[in-house]
Amino acid sequence: MAGELSLSPMLSDGLVILGAAGIVIPVFTRFRITPVIGFILIGVLVGPFGLGKLVYDVPWLTHVTISDPEALAPFAEFGIILLLFGIGLELSFNRLWQMRRLVFGLGALELLIIGSLIAIFLAMMGQYWTGALGLGLALALSSTAIVLPISGTSSPVGRAALSMLLFEDIAIVPIIFMLGALAPYAQGEGLQGLMQTLWQGGLVVLALLVIGRIALPRLFAQAARTKSPELFLAATLLVVIGASLATALTGLSPIVGALIAGLLIAETEYHGEIESIMEPFKGLALGVFLITVGMSIDLLTIWDNLGTIMLAVVMVLTFKALVTGLLLRLMGARRSTATETGILMASPSETTLIVLSAASAALLIQPGTAQFWQIVTAIGLTITPLLARLGRSIGRRVEPIPELPETDPGTPLVVIVGAGRVGRLVADMLARHDKPYVAIDSNADLIDEAKRQGYRAVFGDAGRRDALDRLGIGQSLAVILTMDEPVLAQRLVSKLRKSYPDLPIIARARDAKHAAELYRSGASHAVPETLESSLQLSEAVLVDIGVPMGPVIASIHEKRDEFRAQIKEDGEIGYTPKLRSSTASGSG
Known part of the structure; x- marks a missing residue:
């Protein structure tokens, strides 16, 4: 029994993930490099296109590789749910209301303009217009899971990025339904399903807001009186998972429920304690998601099509950075903020992979086309931290900081x-x-x-x-x-x-x-x-x-x-x- 247990795929996968976290986080932190790159590289190394290829020839590699990448998908999704919950904790309904112009103004313009222009370009290159539209909207999305941990939500860059990412997260559901309606075999079910999801989802969101405002303060007050961190953690996970399941059952994304749960808890006096308790779980779950991104990268395929893939990556990044930066400048942002935000938001998103899958399932694009853009997306996600550094450096150059007079050395301050x-x-x-x-x-x-x-x-x-x-x-x-x-x-x-x-x-x-x-x-x-x-x-x-x-x-x-x-x-x-x-x- 003990021998069988030691060979359990779940245990070996868990060993790889925990080992990756134990190595990546301290090493990359010491060299002041975001662990995002480290987790993705670990995914490339231990995934089916890395050491996983050698498992049959070298059986002991089973214990240091991911045997079933698809089994990690639920954990990766949970990492994104916890990330959106954490974003909700940092916000409040008042702050979200104050950002409505940015969310539904800047966010909507950014998605629609970039998506439309990419679709027009792809249609001119020979892609049928329905497939071009699906690809354009997919590539217009940016990564909530990677961008926000880098930018935060309080800086000018963070606020601009947050507003665009929030709209993208809201728009993902109608985008997927629209692709279903455009499918060659669709008979109107897509539009009908969209309307049903919207009214049912709206009722669930309203119920969450009403019940949450009444029940959450009482729930966490009872948990606090026990002075038990375990009960506090259990109550928090109950709220997050319950809200996510409620929105998922209506067809909305579970991250919508997670965001609402965070916003509701942010209104209580317990949000600081909850944030500190949940932080380690959020970081580890996000690491699992990044490892799954790395496992989707096939280095041999990239090498065989290196020129075409690199050209596509450069064109997508450059185009998105220019359009996003110009929109921010038109809306009054400083040159440095517009430049840095545009470059940071240039790469595609983890939700790009979802939209690509939906477009492929709807027969709007060929499987080979979907695979090509999945590789482009994975590369874009991998270099997002490098884009952040590049954007910050260029932003400081386009709007230099004035020099200040120095105080005398040794003066007490x-x-x-x-x-x-x-x-x-x-x-x-x-x-x-x-x-x-x-x-x-x-x-x-x-x-x-x-x-x-x-x-x-x-x-x-x-x-x-x-x-x-x-x-x-x-x-x-x-x-x-x-x-x-x-x-x-x-x-x-x-x-x-x-x-x-x-x-x-x-x-x-x-x-x-x-x-x-x-x-x-x-x-x-x-x-x-x-x-x-x-x-x-x-x-x-x-x-x-x-x-x-x-x-x-x-x-x-x-x-x-x-x-x-x-x-x-x-x-x-x-x-x-x-x-x-x-x-x-x-x-x-």
């Missing part, structure tokens, strides 16, 4: 961690009082934007000791943490306090609960946003109703001191115990 909205406001106040400062952020777009606006900012990861040492953190006047990332802020406060016992550390807190945690970690001052907004409201109304400014300011300071003392003592003022256990304490 105030170090601001975070170059976003709050960090820049703090920098403004320090500059007004002639206090030298430097802002540090790991978001290259924020650093570029801050420098263009005249702020002193440097790129770096504040979580790394060497990055702060280069700024002279030991001699700094103070450190101010302005990022809206509770877990990261708490870890950084604890690390700084251990290394520099006398350093003043002032940290931005999301609420009183978070402020209490920051104080326990060693913060000199923690400023809860919720309490500060209450104090500012009180100050405004007191002044407006005739109370003199002096007594108002004095009372505000007094109340602020009371709040701080109370938070330091017991973490009250709306504070509820944080979910903790021996396995979850590291996540803050």
